[in-house]
Amino acid sequence: xxxxxxxxxxxxxxxxxxxxxxxxxxxxxxxxxxxxxxxxxxxxxxxxxxxxxxxxxxxxxxxxxxxxxxxxxxxxxxxxxxxxxxxxxxxxxxxxxxxxxxxxxxxxxxxxxxxxxxxxxxxxxxxxxxxxxxxxxxxxxxxxxxxxxxxxxxxx
Amino acid sequence: xxxxxxxxxxxxxxxxxxxxxxxxxxxxxxxxxxxxxxxxxxxxxxxxxxxxxxxxxxxxxxxxxxxxxxxxxxx
Numbered sequence: 001x002x003x004x005x006x007x008x009x010x011x012x013x014x015x016x017x018x019x020x021x022x023x024x025x026x027x028x029x030x031x032x033x034x035x036x037x038x039x040x041x042x043x044x045x046x047x048x049x050x051x052x053x054x055x056x057x058x059x060x061x062x063x064x065x066x067x068x069x070x071x072x073x074x075x076x077x078x079x080x081x082x083x084x085x086x087x088x089x090x091x092x093x094x095x096x097x098x099x100x101x102x103x104x105x106x107x108x109x110x111x112x113x114x115x116x117x118x119x120x121x122x123x124x125x126x127x128x129x130x131x132x133x134x135x136x137x138x139x140x141x142x143x144x145x146x147x148x149x150x151x152x153x154x155x156x
Numbered sequence: 157x158x159x160x161x162x163x164x165x166x167x168x169x170x171x172x173x174x175x176x177x178x179x180x181x182x183x184x185x186x187x188x189x190x191x192x193x194x195x196x197x198x199x200x201x202x203x204x205x206x207x208x209x210x211x212x213x214x215x216x217x218x219x220x221x222x223x224x225x226x227x228x229x230x231x
Contacts, residue, residue: 030178
């Protein structure tokens with residue numbers, strides 16, 4: 001029997017939104033799925049060798065649990081984003097949640113295929129040398145040739 | 157229960173217990189049994205789902221002192 005297939009479009013480049021594609025990708029691969037993730041727009045940030053700029057912001061994110069209630073006027077102060085990111089990373093670590101780097105490596109080890117949107121790479125004038133090596137570059141048609149035949153297709 | 161290999165997944169959260177189970181099974185042979193110890197409550201349902209979808213047999217699930225012990229037999 002042919003393997004099941006899953007395709008994910010990753011469009012967000014924040015710490016919280018970086019997790020679902022990598023968690024689902026690595027898990028599906030462990031379950032025997034063929035997996036492809038198409039990274040486009042801000043999702044391209046998740047392909048950088050250095051993921052330390054992937055952050056979370058409390059701004060415009062009213063559902064984010066905060067240790068103390070924090071007015072929006074305070075959330076917008078310089079340094080709040082770095083602080084929120086640091087606290088979130090500490091929390092993830094404390095709960096035994098893998099880092100993004102670790103999950104991404106697990107995806108690659110399990111042959112999850114990463115496709116970077118060539119159009120967005122050009123649009124944002126990204127330097128491909130800043131991205132990890134195991135990436136293919138392609139467009140919507142490249143993605144759809146796999147996605148059209150999948151059991152699960154998600155937009156994150 | 158007898159087992160051939162043990163995986164310590166204590167302290168790890170989703171999806172690591174599953175992904176590491178898969179990796180551990182990869183270098184075992186058919187019929188061998190992997191013992192997995194996890195502290196992740198979610199792994200109880202996840203290990204059953206993993207077994208169902210991959211065809212490996214989940215021989216037993218036991219909770220001992222807040223830890224979950226799984227015996228998974230490789231397909």
